[in-house]
Amino acid sequence: MRHQIASVDADHTSYLYEWKLNGRWNKLGATVNSDFVPMKPGSAEEFILEHYWAITGEAMLTRWNTRWSMCHGV
Numbered sequence: 001m002r003h004q005i006a007s008v009d010a011d012h013t014s015y016l017y018e019w020k021l022n023g024r025w026n027k028l029g030a031t032v033n034s035d036f037v038p039m040k041p042g043s044a045e046e047f048i049l050e051h052y053w054a055i056t057g058e059a060m061l062t063r064w065n066t067r068w069s070m071c072h073g074v
Contacts, residue, residue, distance in 0.1 A: 011035060 004016040008031060016029040039045050 001017070001019045003018070004014075006014045006016075008014050012031055012033055014029065014031045016027060018025050018027040020026070039049075
């Protein structure tokens with residue numbers, strides 16, 4: 001496994017995680033905006049955080065604006 005975290009600009013950070021499986025590199029990356037926005041009740045974001053991450057309290061009130069990219073078998 002390997003990872004890379006890089007500042008894109010004053011408001012964005014890029015995260016890249018890579019792992020090797022069956023001799024091929026796979027990766028998952030995201031560019032995150034540090035500007036928080038209120039999470040809407042009943043939204044997809046609230047559902048995912050509540051059901052998959054089990055985060056409670058203040059963390060559920062905000063979310064990151066995220067652009068996800070995923071590439072398999074590069």
